Amino acid sequence: MLQSQSVRPNTRVTTLAILPGELVLAAVALALAWRIRLTSAEFAGQFSQWMPNAVILITAVGTVLFLLMALGRDGRSISTLTMGALAGPLLGAAWIWNEQGLDGLPRGVAGSFIWIYFLLGLAWRSAWILHDASAWTRPEAEGDEGAGGLELRDVSRKRTLGLFGVIAHRELLRNLVIKDLKLKYRGSVLGFVWSLLNPLIMTAIYTLAFIVVIGVTQRAFVMYLLLGLLAWNYFVVSASMSTGSIIDSGSFVKGVYFPRLILPLATVLFNLSQYLLTTVVFLPMMLIFYQVTPTPMMLLFPVVVGLQTVFTFGVAMALSAGTAKFRDVRHFLEIALQVIFWTTPIVYEVAGRPAELRSVLMLSPMAPFISIYHDLFYYQSWPDAAVWMTCLLYTATAFLGGAALFTSCEENFAEQF
C-alpha cells in the first residue's frame, strides 16, 4: 500500500546506491539499541567490546539486502525492508551467538535493533514516497501560454502532502476544532467539568488498585499517575477518534475539494486543546500539593507536547486513511491500544527494574513521551539522551509514515463511499 507508483529509473545502479544509506541506518539503529540498554558511561566504556559484533551485524544486514536486490527485488519497497530487517540481524545474531554465546549480544539488544532499524527504514522510505509525490506536481513549462494570459495548472496528479493547503484552509481547521468543542459541551450541565472528571476518576481507581489492593509503595503516586494518564488520554482519544475522521465525513469528501489532511489534524488539535485544558488545571495543583519546586527544565514541557502532537498526528493520518480502506483497523486498534497501555510506564515505574526489561519497555511507542513527562515533573532529572532519541525516532516515523500512507490513499477517499 505504501508503494509509490512513480516512474522510477529502475536500474541496478539506483538499487545499489541505496545500500550505503541502509548501512548507515543500520549503524544508527544498532548504536541506539545499545544506548537504550547501557548508560552513557557504560556505552563509552564497552564500545571496543561490542564494536566487532556490530560490524558482523551490519555486514549481515547489508548482505541480505544486497542478495534481495540482486534477486530483483525493489530495495525501496517495504517488503524488502521487512525481510532485510528481520533476516539480516537474525543471521548476524546467530553467527555471534554461535561463536561467543549470549554474552556477545544480549537478546534484548538484538530485538531492539531489529525494531529500530525497521522504523528508521520505514521513515526513510516514506520520505522517498513523499518526495516523489511532491516532484509530480511541479508544473511543466507551458509553452503555449502567452504572456499576460491565464496560467494553467495541471491538476491531473494531485498527490502532495497538503500542508500548504492546510494554511490556505486554516479557517476550516479552526471551525472544525471549534465545532467539536461546542458539540462536546453544548447541552450538558457540567460541561467542561466532564473533561476533568474522567482523569480524576481513572486516577482514583488506579490508586485504589495499586496502593491499597496491591500495596505499591511509591511516593506521590497520584502525581505520577496523572502525568501519564493525561498524556495517554490525549493519545488514545485522538487515535480512536481519527479512525472515523475520513469515513464519517462523507459529505465533506464527496462534495468539495480541500486538503483531506485537515480532517485528522482537526481531530488531533481538538484533543490537544482538551489535554492542555486538563493539564493547566491539574499540573499546578499537583506541583503545589506535593510542594515541588519548579525547575527550568519544566519549560521543556511545550517541546514534548509538540513532539507528541506531531507523533499523534502521524498516527491519526495512518489510522484515518487505513480505516477508509479496511474497516478492520478500528477493531485492531482497540486491542493494540490495550497492549500499548500496559507496556507503557503509566501505572507502574520502570526505575529500578532490570536493564533488559527497561530497554524493551522503552520501545513501546508512547513510553518515551511519558518517560519525559515523568522525568521533567516527577523525578526532576534530565531525560536520558536515549529517551530523547527514541522519542524523535517515533515522532519522525509516525509522521513520515502516516503522511506517506495518507498521501497515497487520499485521491481514493471520495470513491470509498
Added chain:
Amino acid sequence: MPNSSDVVIRAEHLSKRFMLRHDRTGSIKDAFLAAAGRRRRERVEEFWALRDASFEVRKGEALALVGRNGSGKSTLLKLIAGIHVPTSGRLSIARSARIGTMIELGIGFHGDLTAKENVYLNASIYGLLRAEIDDIYPRIVEYSGLANFMDVPIRNFSSGMNMRLGFSVAAHLKPDMLLIDEVFAVGDADFQRRCLETMAEVRERGCTVLFVSHSAPAVQAICERACLLEAGRLVFDGSVDDALGQYAELIEDREDAALPGSEARAAPPEEVVVEEPEDLDDRPHRKLMGGAWSELGAWALDFLMTRGLQPHEHVLDLGCGSLPVTIAMLPAMAPGAYWGFEPNRGAFEDGVRIELPNAGLRPELGHFIVNRHFDLSECPHPFAFALAHSLAHRVPAEDFGRAVAATVGHLLPNGQLFLAVPSDLTEHLAVLTRVAVTIDVTVEPVDRAGHPRGEPVYRVVRKTR
C-alpha cells in the same frame, strides 16, 4: 483555437475509471486471501465513467453538460472540482481561478449548531477566511430570508430551509468558476426561480459556469454552449439548442430508461400519491401483474437463494412490472447486482413512483431496462440467474420467445433462467419448446417450485457438451 490565453479549463483525453467492488467488505482478510491467491481475486469490475474527453472552456463562458444518468456529467464536474483524480489524460485549470462548487449544498451542516455557526463552517470549507466570511455574512442572511432563525440550531429547520441556507452560502462565495450539479432539481418553483436569477447575476460578473442539468429550460436560460455526454464519451460540443435536440433524439432512439435517480428526485416525497392501505390490491398496476403481488417478492428471493444465488451475483428480474420482486431483492443484493427488465413502461413507472418510495428504497441501488422489443444490449455483463415470475401471461407468445432468447444470450455459461408459465398458455409453451431447439438449451420443469399463483416453473440452461 483563436486565442488560447483566456482558456480557464483545458481537458486533454481525460478518462476516469472507477473500480466497482462487488461484495464490498473492505476487510483485511479479503486482501490477504487475494494476495495469497487462496481465493479468486476480489470481484472487481471496471467502470469507465469518462472516456477520452477533450475540450476547452474560456473565461466567462457558460457551458452546460447534458446527457442521460450515468453518462459521466457529474464525474467530469467532480474531476474539475478536484474531488476525483483523473485516471489518464490531462486536466489543466487556471492557476488563479477560485472554484466554487454547488455539487452538494450545506456540506458539513450539523443539526446541533446554529444557522450562523453552520454558515461560517460551510463557507470555510470553500477556503474562505474569517474576514471574508464576516464580509458576506449579512448578504447571506438577507438572501436566505432566514434572518430571524440565525441563532436557532438547524435541526429545527425544514429541509427547504436547510437548502435555502446552503444555497445562499454557495451563491455568495464570489468564485471565478462555478460548478453546479443539479442542485435546482430539488426545491420548489420559487426556489428554482431565485436560483436562475442568481445564475444570471453570476454570469454578469464574468464568472465561468459549468452546469449539469436535465432541465432544458434551465440550460437554455443560463448557458450558450452545451456538451452532450453519452456512456462516458463526449459526443457533441456546440450550441445549446443543437445539443438538446441531439439529447432528445438519443432518448427516443433508445427509449429504454437507464434509470436512476431522476424519477425519484424529480418527485419529492410530498408529491407521491399515498393511497389508503386497504385499497392497495385494487391498484391497477398491481393487478396487472396477475395477482399475488405482495407474495411474489419473498417467494422469488427465497426461490433463487435456495438455488445458490449470492448477493453479489448479477440477477435479472425479467418482467419486473410494478416491482414486487425488486422490493424484496434490492435490500438483499449488493448495490448494482440487481437488474430489472420490463416491457410495460406504465407499470414500471408506477412501481418506481409509488411502490419503491413506500418501501423506502431508491432505484439507483439496481439497474432497470425498459423497452418493448426485449433489447438487453444495454447490460454490460452476463447474469448468473434470471427469473420471469409474471411475464408469460402479459405478453404475446412471440414476444415471450424473444424474451427467452435474449435472456439466454445474456446468461453466464452456467447461468440459469427460470420461467413461470401458467399451464393454460399452450401457445407460449409451444414457442418455448421451439426456441429451446433453435438456441440449443434444455428446458425442464422445476418440482415443487411453490410459485405464489401456483404456476409451473421451468428451468432453462445451456446444453453442456
